[in-house]
Amino acid sequence: MNIQLKRDQEFIDELNTKLENDGPFTNWNLFKMSYDSSLATMTKEFKGLTAPNHLPHMTFLEHQLECAQQIVEEMNGRGILADEVGLGKTIEAGLILKEYMIRGLVKKALILVPASLVNQWVNELNQKFYIPALSQRKRPVWDQENIVVTSIDTAKRQQHKDIILEQDYDFVLIDEAHKLKNHKTKNYEFVRSLKKKYCLLLTATPVQNKLSDIFNLVSILKPGYLGNYEDFTNQFGKDRKNLFNDAHLKQLIQKVMVRNRRQDTGIDWTKRKVETVWIDFTKEEQEAYDELTRISKDSASFSSITYTRELCSSREACYMSLKKMLNQDKEIVNRTDYESFLGRIEQLPHHAKADKVVELIKDTDEKFIIFTEYRASQLYLQWYLQQHGISSVPFRGGFKRGKKDWMRQLFQNHAQVLIATEAGGEGINLQFCNNMINYDLPWNPMRLEQRIGRIHRFGQESDVNIYNFAIRNTMEEHVLNLLYEKIQLFERVVGNLDSILADLNIGNMEEEIQTIFKESATDGEARIKLENLSSVISFAQQNNSEEDWNGTRESS
Amino acid sequence: MxxxxxxxxxxxxxxxxxxxxxxxxxxxxxxxxxxxxxxxxxxxxxxxxxxxxxxxxxxxxxxxxxxxxxxxxxxxxxxxxxxxxxxxxxxxxxxxGKYTRLFEENNTSQRTALVPWLVINMKISYTGKHKRDEIISIGLQLINGAMKIDMMDELNKISLQSSIADFSYTMTPIIRLKSGYQRIIQYLERYLQQQNHEWAQESWNHLQEEKQLLSHFYQNSGDDEEYENRFDQEMNDIENRFQPFIELSVINGGLFYLSQLTSNKLFI
Structure with missing residues (x-):
């Protein structure tokens, strides 16, 4: 063994010079204070976390402290943080980074997160951890000693990439790391090439599709730890379930990955109260809906399903799409039918759902988030609420970062309602609000889970109320009854639905449902097909017995 | 603290x-x-x-x-x-508060000789898989080469000022400043050699294990230059992470002129 010794030569030379020049020298008080502050900031022990003492304004949860300690002490600063959504992976990562900074082991760090989260990360690191993180804007700061937060897309642009790859990073963090599961992508290549000492990968879904996902993630942290690719597949196969079923593999992975699940944390999570709100169309609306269904049946176009779906949301949404279609200069089989239907829409009263929203909200001061699938419905709702003296702000995934933050603030401080067209996916945290109206349901259950995750997360102090709107005697009734109720999506706290859908090779749920509606000759046929789809899913759910992650940890 | x-x-x-x-x-x-x-x-x-x-x-x-x-x-x-x-x-x-030159107070009207001391407050950082610091405060008498540990504790007991008192005069060091510093470094090296460095052994062993894993991972990749580069880089990353080292860095220090009386007391 060989231990290097680095000596300090600079000091004595400088002191000598100062003596020759007769100063300047410090006085005794400052000399002593300087010594005392070094005593106070030194790291006395190899082990243990010192960061929490530096952060008295924060209350950390037991599993977060344990996770940070495990990563630092047992995994030597390279690991996968794979807690379920909402357990505070950001907090754990901040704690680890802070610990290394206090110990003087990290000075230069690169934090790669989705573009929409850059600001949030910068704020949290600064406010919660006093870590002076910067976001990479126009002025490149790559070559300085600092903590930079940026998106992987920005970082790998040609003008940045070369200089970033030259840097020696003490610490690299990648959020939403499951996006790196494919080792043939540019992103994967890029992250592999970074020069890095410590490295954290954050993901709630360490294996999404194939068992090799985990092999690829681990190979970023510890190349060779799971052997090479051939060894790995020979030994463990390709089935993603083996991660939890194969005791040997699980034991190996537990040395590079921390995964907490809600039930392991011993925290009382607030409840989800889910209520289906059934709405009847008015007579005029129902007649119009039936008429549109009839017209669409004759149309060969795939999107004709969309028009009826839109009519369940608002007259405006349907009108806009029809108008757009008719304005196209091409042959449309039942153009005249559609044209006369436009006139009919104009005669319709206010939408039954919009009335229901007003009814639900008007007598309370509580804040609500309303999600709709359509931009036109969003505008309409905003106008309609205003007519009833209810203040609201809009929110769209396409908003720039600053505007998102601003809208969130307006909602928190001034408006009663936020009307969103998209979960903004990984966009914003709205846990100060605990009521959500799903004005119309997405046909992709994962998007619903993301919507709910905006408010039902750690930090939510009240029970969460979710109102799902559905109109009787329409396609919405089918989707809600046959799909959502059956797979019990609303009751599940965190779905592992994405992996189940991947197992079943259902890539796009939305298309699946669209096809069912489109290709069914009758209502009854559509119903049967939907029922089959949900049976398959709920069967897979039962089969995919809950992963038993921590089970063997105690015994191993 | x-x-x-x-x-x-x-x-x-x-x-x-x-x-x-x-x-x-x-x-x-x-x-x-x-x-x-x-x-x-x-x-x-x-x-x-x-x-x-x-x-x-x-x-x-x-x-x-x-x-x-x-x-x-x-x-x-x-x-x-x-x-x-x-x-x-x-x-x-x-x-x-890094560099200083200080004189012990003298309130008498007797002529008093002040003895030169080099004081060095040194931080020793042990870095391997994990890191720990130790701080040692050392004084070296520059006339006879006597050495005192926990020097700051002693200095805390007396009064020091930035300029020399009226009736005091300084003695000229016999040991040059730089060789004084060398003696302190040598003392610290002996101190380090006497210690048990289990932490470093652990880190060293870990370093060898990780290197082996990495070589195994790349064993079939042939002579591809890109793989070669990445292998080198990852090897480098591992060394940076686990190669044990000890670093001596001076927190602060300076030349202290202490009375004969005080100087003698330090060795009772």
Whole structure:
């Protein structure tokens, strides 16, 4: 063994010079204070976390402290943080980074997160951890000693990439790391090439599709730890379930990955109260809906399903799409039918759902988030609420970062309602609000889970109320009854639905449902097909017995 | 922890930097900064640049600090052991308080000879898989080469001042400053050799294991240059992470002239 010794030569030379020049020298008080502050900031022990003492304004949860300690002490600063959504992976990562900074082991760090989260990360690191993180804007700061937060897309642009790859990073963090599961992508290549000492990968879904996902993630942290690719597949196969079923593999992975699940944390999570709100169309609306269904049946176009779906949301949404279609200069089989239907829409009263929203909200001061699938419905709702003296702000995934933050603030401080067209996916945290109206349901259950995750997360102090709107005697009734109720999506706290859908090779749920509606000759046929789809899913759910992650940890 | 009382530490700091204390009670400290301290602490370089350019007198700020957690909701900046302000002050101190030359006070009218001492406060950092620091304060008498450990504790017991007292005179060192420093380093090297370095052995073993894993991972990749580069880089990453090393860095130090009496007491 060989231990290097680095000596300090600079000091004595400088002191000598100062003596020759007769100063300047410090006085005794400052000399002593300087010594005392070094005593106070030194790291006395190899082990243990010192960061929490530096952060008295924060209350950390037991599993977060344990996770940070495990990563630092047992995994030597390279690991996968794979807690379920909402357990505070950001907090754990901040704690680890802070610990290394206090110990003087990290000075230069690169934090790669989705573009929409850059600001949030910068704020949290600064406010919660006093870590002076910067976001990479126009002025490149790559070559300085600092903590930079940026998106992987920005970082790998040609003008940045070369200089970033030259840097020696003490610490690299990648959020939403499951996006790196494919080792043939540019992103994967890029992250592999970074020069890095410590490295954290954050993901709630360490294996999404194939068992090799985990092999690829681990190979970023510890190349060779799971052997090479051939060894790995020979030994463990390709089935993603083996991660939890194969005791040997699980034991190996537990040395590079921390995964907490809600039930392991011993925290009382607030409840989800889910209520289906059934709405009847008015007579005029129902007649119009039936008429549109009839017209669409004759149309060969795939999107004709969309028009009826839109009519369940608002007259405006349907009108806009029809108008757009008719304005196209091409042959449309039942153009005249559609044209006369436009006139009919104009005669319709206010939408039954919009009335229901007003009814639900008007007598309370509580804040609500309303999600709709359509931009036109969003505008309409905003106008309609205003007519009833209810203040609201809009929110769209396409908003720039600053505007998102601003809208969130307006909602928190001034408006009663936020009307969103998209979960903004990984966009914003709205846990100060605990009521959500799903004005119309997405046909992709994962998007619903993301919507709910905006408010039902750690930090939510009240029970969460979710109102799902559905109109009787329409396609919405089918989707809600046959799909959502059956797979019990609303009751599940965190779905592992994405992996189940991947197992079943259902890539796009939305298309699946669209096809069912489109290709069914009758209502009854559509119903049967939907029922089959949900049976398959709920069967897979039962089969995919809950992963038993921590089970063997105690015994191993 | 050396800073048991953060409030007193802050107070001393501002006094030592010639700032006027406007209010000081029950965990609240209200300070009138000087121009210099405003520039150092308040992070408004453009203001000072502007003021200086126009030749106006600057208006340094007054600041309130709250050290009592029960009053943290009140107006003022809550400072605690982890707050950025404290660490900013620590950083200013590492620069401000680094080099010194001090003389022991002498209130008599007797002519007193002062003996030269080189004082070095050294931080030793042990870095392997994990990291730990140790601080050693050493004094070396520059006439006879005697060495004293825990020197700061001794210096705390006497009064020191920046200029020499009227009736005192200094003795010329026999040991040159640099060779004095060498003796201190040699002492520390012996000290390190006598220790048990289990931490380093552990880290070293880990380093070898990780290197083997990496070689296995790349064994079938042939002579592809790209793989070769990546292999080298990852090998490098592993070494940076686990190669054990010890670093000596001087926190601060200087030349201290102490009375014969004090010097002799240090060895009883």
């Amino acid at each position: 050396a800073l048991e009382n953060l409030h007193d530490f802050m107070t001393d700091y501002f006094i030592a930097n010639q700032c006027e204390i406007l209010e000081n009670e029950n965990g609240k400290l209200h300070v009138q900064l000087t121009d210099k301290m405003d520039e150092i602490l308040m992070n408004r370089p453009f203001y000072w640049q502007y003021v200086k350019k126009l030749g106006y007198p600057g208006e340094p700020m007054t600041v309130s600090f709250i050290t009592n957690p029960e009053r943290r909701e009140e107006e003022g900046e809550w400072v605690h052991f982890g707050s950025p302000r404290i660490h900013q002050i620590f950083r200013t101190l590492t620069n401000q």
